Amino acid sequence: MITTLSALAPATRAAAESWLATATGTLDADLAAGLRDELQGALLEGLDVDATPADVAALAARIGPLADDPVGAPHDRRVGTFAGIPYDWRPPTGARIKANLWDPASDRLFKPRSFGAGWDLNFGALAVKLGLLEPDAEDAPFTQTPDAAFALAAALPAALAAAVGLHYAARCASLPERLPSHWSLAGHPDRWIAKRRAAAQDVVLTTAAAAASAAAAASRGDRPSRAGVQAVAATLATIGAFVTVQRSLDDKPRWWVAPLFAKLAFGAAGTTLVGLALAGRAAEQRRDLGSAS
Numbered sequence: 001m002i003t004t005l006s007a008l009a010p011a012t013r014a015a016a017e018s019w020l021a022t023a024t025g026t027l028d029a030d031l032a033a034g035l036r037d038e039l040q041g042a043l044l045e046g047l048d049v050d051a052t053p054a055d056v057a058a059l060a061a062r063i064g065p066l067a068d069d070p071v072g073a074p075h076d077r078r079v080g081t082f083a084g085i086p087y088d089w090r091p092p093t094g095a096r097i098k099a100n101l102w103d104p105a106s107d108r109l110f111k112p113r114s115f116g117a118g119w120d121l122n123f124g125a126l127a128v129k130l131g132l133l134e135p136d137a138e139d140a141p142f143t144q145t146p147d148a149a150f151a152l153a154a155a156l157p158a159a160l161a162a163a164v165g166l167h168y169a170a171r172c173a174s175l176p177e178r179l180p181s182h183w184s185l186a187g188h189p190d191r192w193i194a195k196r197r198a199a200a201q202d203v204v205l206t207t208a209a210a211a212a213s214a215a216a217a218a219s220r221g222d223r224p225s226r227a228g229v230q231a232v233a234a235t236l237a238t239i240g241a242f243v244t245v246q247r248s249l250d251d252k253p254r255w256w257v258a259p260l261f262a263k264l265a266f267g268a269a270g271t272t273l274v275g276l277a278l279a280g281r282a283a284e285q286r287r288d289l290g291s292a293s
Contacts, residue, residue, distance in 0.1 A: 012047075020039055044222065085117055092115035101273060150226055157206070157210040160206050160241040161209065177194065
């Protein structure tokens with residue numbers, strides 16, 4: 001297993017790049033990016049530093065005919081647009097999530113959502129526009145991010161899940177029997193739910209997010225996919241914690257709740273991805289300096 005195609009011999013890397021280009025060359029740019037990430041992840045897992053062009057061809061044959069691949073294939077009706085709005089109803093994958101949420105080489109701030117209808121914010125392009133990194137700062141995003149950085153990224157969902165659990169353990173008896181489940185745009189509660197059900201929803205959501213993030217941190221699989229999973233986990237844990245706080249407040253309308261909710265949810269994913277990218281870039285620089293010495 002390797003972590004970047006640059007670890008291959010020049011001829012082997014050229015064969016891998018040629019296969020990736022051929023496999024994705026006929027697709028829409030956004031679909032091609034997601035498929036390329038998944039195929040590159042398969043190459044990284046299946047090859048080692050001593051691989052030859054013949055090994056690349058053999059691995060490509062094992063992956064199978066791309067024309068019948070449901071991921072990004074033009075005939076796949078689960079992917080397309082309706083009334084100008086893109087949709088993708090394929091089961092989400094970490095690689096496709098990463099490709100949509102983190103593409104610093106693209107100047108598009110919004111890319112078609114990795115699951116559902118609408119658009120995802122391209123945090124990679126936003127980070128470039130904010131001057132946090134260069135568009136070509138990484139050889140391949142997240143492939144050099146150290147395991148310690150993934151472990152650190154898992155700390156946020158874990159802390160939020162623990163906080164939500166402690167909140168309900170300490171305050172459940174004193175909370176009203178009904179808690180809000182929905183708020184108007186003005187921040188006023190307009191739907192209600194039983195207290196125990198609300199507590200179960202919040203605890204399950206944040207705990208599941210923390211578990212997914214921890215599993216991604218412990219995994220030794222494709223690093224870009226792990227980054228995508230951790231970004232989504234951070235967002236879900238933040239949503240669960242925010243809703244928990246909102247349920248415990250009084251019924252007074254708060255217009256600023258919706259904007260704050262959006263900022264925190266997007267901020268959790270963005271902070272996770274930027275942190276992992278910067279850690280990967282630092283690791284790349286240490287590797288290059290070590291190679292040069």
